[in-house]
Amino acid sequence: MTTISWIALRALLERRGSSKKTALVRYLSHSGQEAIEAALVPDRDPFSYDLSIPDRIKAVHYSWMIPFLERLPEKDRVWVLSSLGSLQAAKLQLHFGMKHGLKRLNFHPKQFLQRFIYHWLISTQKGFIPREYLPTHPLNIILELSKSGIQHLVDFLGLHDLSIELKKVVKTEQFQKVKLGLSKQQCGYLKQLCEKREPVPFARLNLDGWDGNQTKLKNMLHHRGFNRLGKALFGCHPALMWHITRRLDIGRTKILRKFFTDINNEKAHESLKTQVINLVPFIRKHYE
Numbered sequence: 001m002t003t004i005s006w007i008a009l010r011a012l013l014e015r016r017g018s019s020k021k022t023a024l025v026r027y028l029s030h031s032g033q034e035a036i037e038a039a040l041v042p043d044r045d046p047f048s049y050d051l052s053i054p055d056r057i058k059a060v061h062y063s064w065m066i067p068f069l070e071r072l073p074e075k076d077r078v079w080v081l082s083s084l085g086s087l088q089a090a091k092l093q094l095h096f097g098m099k100h101g102l103k104r105l106n107f108h109p110k111q112f113l114q115r116f117i118y119h120w121l122i123s124t125q126k127g128f129i130p131r132e133y134l135p136t137h138p139l140n141i142i143l144e145l146s147k148s149g150i151q152h153l154v155d156f157l158g159l160h161d162l163s164i165e166l167k168k169v170v171k172t173e174q175f176q177k178v179k180l181g182l183s184k185q186q187c188g189y190l191k192q193l194c195e196k197r198e199p200v201p202f203a204r205l206n207l208d209g210w211d212g213n214q215t216k217l218k219n220m221l222h223h224r225g226f227n228r229l230g231k232a233l234f235g236c237h238p239a240l241m242w243h244i245t246r247r248l249d250i251g252r253t254k255i256l257r258k259f260f261t262d263i264n265n266e267k268a269h270e271s272l273k274t275q276v277i278n279l280v281p282f283i284r285k286h287y288e
Contacts, residue, residue: 003040003127004129004133006036007039007042007129007133008133010041011042011045015045040129040133040134041135042132042133042135042136043135043137046132048132049132051130051132053111053114053115053118054085056118057084057085057121058085059243060121060246061247061250062088062092063249063251064121065092065121066092066095066250068120068121069081069092074096074098077096077098078100079113082103082110083109083110083113084114084117125238126238127238129237129239134239134240139240139273139276140240141276141277142244143247144280144284146247147248147249148287150244150247150248153225153280154222154225154226155221155222156186156189156225156279157224157275157276158223158225158228159189159193160198160228161202161205161224161228162178162221162224163190163194163198164201164205165204165207166178166194168204174208174210177210177212178207180214181214181217181218189282199268200263200268202224202227205220205224222255223255226255226256227259228272228275228276229256229259229276230256230257230261231259231260231272232273232275232276233256234260234263234269245257
């Protein structure tokens with residue numbers, strides 16, 4: 001049996017209650033009983049999810065499909081893109097500069113192509129686990145966000161570094177330049193952060209040498225936010241990292257993986273996870 005099969009069997013046994021589970025497990029071999037006990041425990045009943053193959057593909061950023069499509073002639077790309085959602089298909093058409101229009105597919109050809117695409121996407125992850133089978137982890141909550149939501153999460157995490165820097169900046173004009181590049185929600189969150197001590201300080205942003213370019217500031221905050229997110233995620237199940245990165249484009253995934261390192265401080269690690277957990281509901285409310 002596969003890893004997913006053991007997780008599914010354990011979930012089914014858990015439904016029966018502890019006494020019935022114990023009675024049923026006795027019918028398994030010794031190795032089977034060990035496998036059941038070692039099986040990961042999902043966040044919730046995996047059979048309560050209602051995620052179709054199109055739903056799973058829709059959650060993947062279109063850039064991850066480019067390597068697969070690059071190997072196909074345009075006439076075959078048309079058929080594959082015709083099985084995707086309109087937004088993904090439009091992005092990929094633009095990327096490849098396709099001249100041919102999409103096809104109208106019947107149910108069975110469309111379903112076949114969608115399954116083919118999905119299995120290609122997950123084949124890159126050794127020991128892949130679908131979202132509903134992911135083991136319990138506090139940062140599974142990130143999967144409630146879209147690509148745009150995760151980007152906003154990253155930007156808000158970057159404000160933690162900015163709050164440290166602003167406490168060291170004395171020039172009023174620097175404060176005003178910073179505010180110009182932030183949204184109303186970001187300014188409000190930054191104000192809250194400036195009123196308390198940041199538990200996880202990293203190297204300074206050095207705004208003293210900043211020329212006021214808003215794009216540069218946003219890029220700095222984006223990288224600092226990815227630094228916090230990457231270190232918060234360190235130690236999570238590889239499949240959770242896979243699901244999060246597939247919501248992002250390949251470029252941002254490279255940045256996140258660069259910062260996916262051990263902070264070597266359990267207290268700081270917990271603080272980073274808490275910052276992420278506290279921000280997700282806020283992002284969902286204001287940006288999703």
